Amino acid sequence: MSETESPQRRIGVYICHCGGNISDYVDVERVREAISADPDVVVGKTTLFACADGTQHEMIDDIHAEGLDGLVVASCSPKLHTTTFRGVSTRADLNPYAYTQVNIREQDSWAHTDDHEGATQKAIALVQAGIAKTRLSLPLEPLRVETVPATMVVGGGITGLRTAIGLADIGIAVTIVEREAEVGGWVGRLGPMFPHNASGRDQISQLMAEIARRPTITVLTNAELVGKTGSFGNYTAKVKLRTETTEELRQFQVGTFVIATGADVYSPEVGELGYGIDGVVTIHEFGALVDAAQGSGSLTWQGRKVRSVAYVYCVGNRQVGGNEYCSKFCCAATVHASIKVADLDPSIRQFHLHRDVRAYGKYELMYTESRERGSVYMRYPDDALPSIEQMPDKRLAVTVTDALTSQDEITLPVDLVVLVTGMVPRDNDDLTTLLKLPTGDDGFYNEIHPKLRPVETVVDGVLIAGACQGPKPATEAVSGGLAAVTQSAGILKKGFAELDPLVATVTESLCTGCGDCLTTCPYDAISSYVCDEGQKASIAAASCKGCGGCVPVCPEDAIDLLGYTSAQMMAAIDGLSVKEPVA
Amino acid sequence: MSDHGGTGEPMPRILVFSTNNISDPGIDLAGSRHLHYPATVSVLAVPCSSGIKPAWILHALETGQDGVFIASDGEECAYLPDCAERTASIVTQAQALMAEKGLEPQRLKMAAVCSVCAEPFANYMREFAAALNELGPRPVPVG
Incomplete structure (x- = not known):
């Protein structure tokens, strides 16, 4: 599109010093002079902090006083302040989509602290590209869609x-x-x-x-x-x-x-910490056993009274290269189970082989109670898992190193081993x-x-x-x-609901109804209809995610993404190549 | 080519197409960490690299850019599961258009740049600038 075809716009451009973050490397005054030569730039200013309250008020005043219909702020990354300056536009009754943020900090001054001349020329080019985008911007309104309660x-x-x-x-x-x-x-x-x-x-x-x-x-x-x-x-x-x-x-x-x-519960592999041996159960299986014992008043396994239990914590969780996360509930659930067991029969000996007891917050009180009622807690080293074997009398031998007291292995003879298994997706x-x-x-x-x-x-x-x-x-x-x-x-x-209006649109007069775009949208936003001129494509704004993936698919250039139209992108590319006017 | 690098060595002009949610934040991070790359690199952001038109790439090469780099979403694209294939197809189409104008296919490069890929991006730019320098000046458009 040539310049003469462009409508005359009244654009305000603000170039931010960012308190030196930009102006220490970019000659912002030279940028202002260069872009002020553009006939559509009615207001061109540098400012110490564009985002400051005072500057925002000044912009609103300028928009009103000069009748501006476009705004460009050259400052930091659009991730930081697009919303800020769209808000300034809205408060000044200027369409927020006539605003363009130009990044001359993260993508210019900070990346080229070694090249002030290069950074300045680049800033001029980027601001020119931003002005070109605003010049061709269309006033857009958020899409309003009815919602089902x-x-x-x-x-x-x-x-x-x-x-x-x-x-x-x-x-x-x-x-x-x-x-x-x-x-x-x-x-x-x-x-x-x-x-x-x-x-x-x-x-x-x-x-x-x-x-x-x-x-x-x-x-x-x-x-x-x-x-x-x-x-x-x-x-x-x-x-x-x-x-x-x-x-x-x-x-x-x-x-x-x-x-x-x-979530699901982790299911140990057969052989993992003795799982599969008679008497080795998961915390979920053990919970059912304890609940069933509430009626009879005695904890039994295969008809035999249980006199001792060893709990092995962090099974299938906090594993390097496996499930690395902590399941959060299992320490508290095990501590709680040990209290239920103590309620049933305080003489049952309980050993907790853990890697940290994460009974956090109020659950700490249960942990204290569990210890006061006789549970023994031992920390095993991360790299030395306890081993579990069946003894000739069918009881289980749990061999573990207590990391906090001695490096020597100890073997605990117990009736039941409970694997404290966590959650999996x-x-x-x-x-x-x-x-x-x-x-x-x-x-x-x-x-x-x-x-x-x-x-x-x-x-x-x-x-x-x-x-x-x-x-x-x-x-x-x-x-x-x-x-x-x-x-x-x-x-x-x-x-x-209000949706961002930066969606794809079809120019009906250019669409030949070839159908190439119909299968290209995974969100099913594109459909076709028949009119006097034949078949045409149409894009449902509320379904469109605004990716623009359909734009290059159209052989007739009939699809545009609002905010990134072909005209805007071509003009922005032109803006990048415009040389600084010779003074 | 521009020679304001201060060393007298001409620096090729590179246009980068970035993506709002993935590669642009990665390029921002390169700046935040003050990683240097040639100041003749300029970035225009779009929502998704699958939405770049081959005509834009050609236009850039015909209006003073020595190379175009697509910092694509790769597998991370939140919009399109086949984003990488789509962007690759745009590159192929653009290179066909470039060939018609006598422009070397090496003037267009694409690589996935993630939202924390600061160092890779700076390296890509230095390497691409060096490769373009080796390629020499753009052929003068005919007609």
């Missing part, structure tokens, strides 16, 4: 159930989709749990009673989410319902999803692929930000909560579920 909760464990109640209580309809025949998950199979001895089974029953009182919650068991179409705030979810003989597909309209699929490949959920190296789902956006994912409207995000005790899992309630409400309660 309904959420699908995937997973009917303690997290999913509590989440559903929270959602129902703020007026959002809920469908719980549980893959198993019964809700409740792992917690639903547990007896008394730490810290207050409330039974897992009872807590699930309580939640189910609450759910029964709320007609806006639908619980589906033997059910799996198998399809998701539509766009942000208004999805069609396909659920497969199984009976022994039939399969049925049902559709639900939902605004958001909360994924609360939980569930095998949910189909769901992960369907929702395009990002997983970490550990196989658990990843949130956008652990502190600031702890239950949101990069997939719009899909929230995660509980142990599917990473190992954690039920307490923390439920907190995550309630955070997901808040996020769902934030999206759905307004009745509409």
Whole structure:
């Protein structure tokens, strides 16, 4: 596009010193002079700190006084202040998408501290490119989409159930989709749990009673989410319902999803720390044994009274090259189990072979109680796992080095060995692929930000909560579920959502209906329609993620990504090549 | 070519296409760590390297850039699972256009640059600048 075709714009350009971070290496005054030669630059200023309150006010005043219709700030990385200056634009009634941030700090002054002349020329070129982008910017409005006040909760464990109640209580309809025949998950199979001895089974029953009182919650068991179409705030979810003989597909309209699929328990390999030998059990198997003993009043294994137990901590967790994470719940669960055992029979000898006892927060009190009631805690070295062998009398010999007292090995004869196994991610490949959920190296789902956006994912409207995000005790899992309630409400309660308008568009007059673009979008944003001139492509703005992947696919150059149109990119490239005017 | 490197050695002009969420933060980090690369390298960011048009690459080479470098998303792309293949296909198409204009295919390079790939990026730039220097000045466009 030649300059004469460009409409006359009134652009304000601010070049930041960043208190010397930029101006120590870039001659900002020369940059200002160079770009002020552009006839569309009505205001060209340097400023000590562009982001300072005073400067922001000055920009707003300039926009009003000079009737500016475009803004360029040359300062730091767009990651830091795009939102700031879009806000300045909005406050000055200037379309925020007429703003361009030019990075002359991270990508100029700081990278070329050894070349002041080069950095200055580069700054001029970058600012010219930024002005070119703003010159051709179109006023854009955030996309407004209607939202459906309904959420699908995937997973009917303690997290999913509590989440559903929270959602129902703020007026959002809920469908719980549980893959198993019964809700409740792992917690639903547990007896008394730490810290207050409330039974897992009872807590699930309580939640189910609450759910029964709320007609806006639908619980589906033997059910799996198998399809998701539509766009942000208004999805069609396909659920497969199984009976022994039939399969049925049902559709639900939902605004958001909360994924609360939980975790699995680590299953030791046969031979791993003696697993497979009679009397070597996991903490989950041991828990069931202790709960069963509550009735009889005596802890037995294979008909024999149990007189001594050794717990081996961190099995399948905190392993270099394996599951490197800590599962967080297992120390507290084991300490709690030892108190239950002491309640049953205080004469049972209990040895805890650990690598650190992470009974954190209030769980520390259980740890103190466990020790006061006779449990012996010994730290084994990270590189010397205990070994377990069966003795001729069928009892077990546990050989361990106590890292804190002596380097000598000691052998403990015990009746039971409990392997304290942690959590592993569930095998949910189909769901992960369907929702395009990002997983970490550990196989658990990843949130956008652990502190600031702890239950949101990069997939719009899909929230995660509980142990599917990473190992954690039920307490923390439920907190995550309630955070997901808040996020769902934030999206759905307004009745509409606003999306970034930087999406792909088709210029109808250029589209020849060749269909090349139709299969290129994995988000199904591109479809075709028939008009008087034949078939044309169209892009659903609410489904478009704004990647621009369809743009180069079009042989007719009919697709443009707003904010990065071909005209803008070509002009920016031209801007980079414009030489500094000779004074 | 520009010779303001101070050494008298001409520095080739390089346009880098970066991606907003992945390679641009990596390039930012190179600056934050004050890793030096030629100041004749300029960066334009786009959302995803699969959205770069071959025509933009050709235009850059015809308006004063000596080389174009695509700092692609590679396997990390949050948008497109086949981003690496798509970007590679854009490179192939652009090189075909370049061949028509008598531009050497070596003037276009692509490499995945991750969000913490500061050092690799600075190295890529130094190597690419050296390779372009070896290639010599751009052929003068005909017509």
